[in-house]
Amino acid sequence: MATLKGAALVGQSGGPTAAINATLAGVIRGAFEEKDCITKLYGMRNGIEGFLGERTIDLTEFFSDASGNLDENKLEMLSHTPAAGLGSCRKKLPDPDADPAFFEKLIALFKKYDIRYFFYIGGNDSMDTVAKLTKYLKTTDYEMCAVGVPKTIDNDLAATDHAPGYGSAAKYIASTMQEIIRDCAVYTIPAVTIVEVMGRDAGWLTASAALPRIINGTAPDYIYLPEVPFNTEDFIRDVRAALDKHPNVVIAASEGIRFADGRYVGESSQSGAADVFGHKYLGGTGNTLESIVKDAFGCKVRAIELNLPQRCAAHLQSAADIEESKGVGRSAVRFAAEGASGVMATIQRVPGDVYQVAFEPMEIAGIANQVRDVPRNYINEAGNNVTDECLEYIKPLIQGETEPMFKDGLPVHLVL
């Protein structure tokens, strides 16, 4: 495709991460660098849903300083702001064949704003959006480039070595596990602490809880991932073995662990139980495991759900992740300026002893339908921990600390 000239549109979609704004910062930098073809960069508020309501922000204007140059200070502040600065949505686009009218409306809006570049930052659903738009574009004569930019703390996107946002979440989880392990070590009475980590389908986040093991020897006793069917008897046997060794047992479990029959462990404590208001008790994985341990051992048990901070703790970003998140956003713009469309900008690990990455465009069709689980060889034979090989894969992604700005004792965030 010949290089197009016109405006660009960028959106964020799906769940927030601590790095998704760094990727947006990369797209913004890219747009400033490619002014020959990108005349202006619009941000969609709340993703494609907001754009359909024409809710946009002129990012070129917002990030220009008095001389019209890129305001580096604002961009840096954006990189340390958690959660989607442009807002997000969870809209699934229809199939172009089934509902061409939807896409006709979209194209009409693109024409109205002279949009020739479309960048969508997100996970599988967002890549599905880019893939569907790409499919429709082939049936029209409106020329534009659509490029997907990955992010997901879950790290389950295909075609990329890892997903921007995962490294920061992994660093937060591993650091917090270390702190919880120290906290739990102060008493001498037997106690089991169960830490529930995000990850409905893939266990990458929970695996990161074991990272301290290869760095300084600290580690949870067990790691339970969705990739391995959960067995209550095996679990009780594991806990007994750990309690025989030391009084403070710490366990990390994915919210998404399932029994062999496919039922989520976290669902099992819902059945029958209801609170005083008659609501079903949404037990959660940690609470269910807490009940199992209490029942089997009668000892002190505590379930901790790491919850939202896993994906929004921007005060403890991984410098490697933030650099790559910026890089992948910037590369997406470069690929588009070079004429690529229907691709996702990916991170590829360069083979060799020293960790190094390259950003490469990959055909987007099909990416959305794949899920990248933790492979079996990254999990130990007993299915209750991850291997050192798994941790060596994750380790480079948490390296380095960023320097978020603070004002009066609190991190400074940029509100768009």
Next chain:
Amino acid sequence: MATLKGAALVGQSGGPTAAINATLAGVIRGAFEEKDCITKLYGMRNGIEGFLGERTIDLTEFFSDASGNLDENKLEMLSHTPAAGLGSCRKKLPDPDADPAFFEKLIALFKKYDIRYFFYIGGNDSMDTVAKLTKYLKTTDYEMCAVGVPKTIDNDLAATDHAPGYGSAAKYIASTMQEIIRDCAVYTIPAVTIVEVMGRDAGWLTASAALPRIINGTAPDYIYLPEVPFNTEDFIRDVRAALDKHPNVVIAASEGIRFADGRYVGESSQSGAADVFGHKYLGGTGNTLESIVKDAFGCKVRAIELNLPQRCAAHLQSAADIEESKGVGRSAVRFAAEGASGVMATIQRVPGDVYQVAFEPMEIAGIANQVRDVPRNYINEAGNNVTDECLEYIKPLIQGETEPMFKDGLPVHLVL
């Protein structure tokens, strides 16, 4: 009392904090400075309970470098390590009048190790230990100094302007609230997020969730403290008013909020409800409020319990808190070396426009029986938020960031 010469003994007791090891570091520095009277510093493992079993560590040796000087590097590492490095216990000492034999045994152990100085770092129960030992010492002719050193994230200790450990917890809570508020702002559908903060009796920790308001204008919609009786109808009215204004409502509530009849709100969802194992569902305050909102509005609701990270997130310490925590530990040793006994080292705020503190010894008898609540004038009239005056009191305590060491992407902790 004439200056005594002999060994010193230091212990940590009660719940962990992110700053209690900084206080220990202060005591260690103090002991190295007062070598004229302190011949050696022992640490009790797991507090007084461990000492009764003669489980000690020679801290003078552990923290000496090759030339016998204080190893500054190790001490700094200790200051950034969360949770009681020496271990903790929850032992309540008997009254000396009722059980003098207990204290005779203790004194015999002190004599065996030539202990002339006793430092106990902790909250109310630990100050009770020091007070009882002080009372008993008056009935014997064994000469020694007993000094209490405060710590509690709850900030409810009397006689001190604030307690070491509170500032770091407040900084973590306020920073995390900011991040959660940003995370919740990305979607446009009405949603209520309830953040449950520690504090069984005093609302200081929950109050700190409102800090961003006076710093950058970000704030939870409401703050509910244990100091104000909780009323379900008022709460529903509050939430409705907030939902009328904006879609993303964020609330911070103390785990210890109670109804007017004294029942904990978090207990109310226990009655009747049980999981599949027949265990009573320990609802928790956040989950109960979640049920109330779901029932009243049917909108998306999420309860987040900040849990242990509130007290052990040493990666985000307050520099002011860590400096003061060290200072109060060091001052405790100085007070003892100057002959003080039966006192707690306190932090006093020096009157004036610029925040400044002084460390002063205060008579320990009676301190343990007092609880310092959030005063009524720090709470708004409606009882659903804190005043700016309250936040101005807390603000100096969260100032500045420490620089914890990192190795391979994770904070470095010192294990004693």
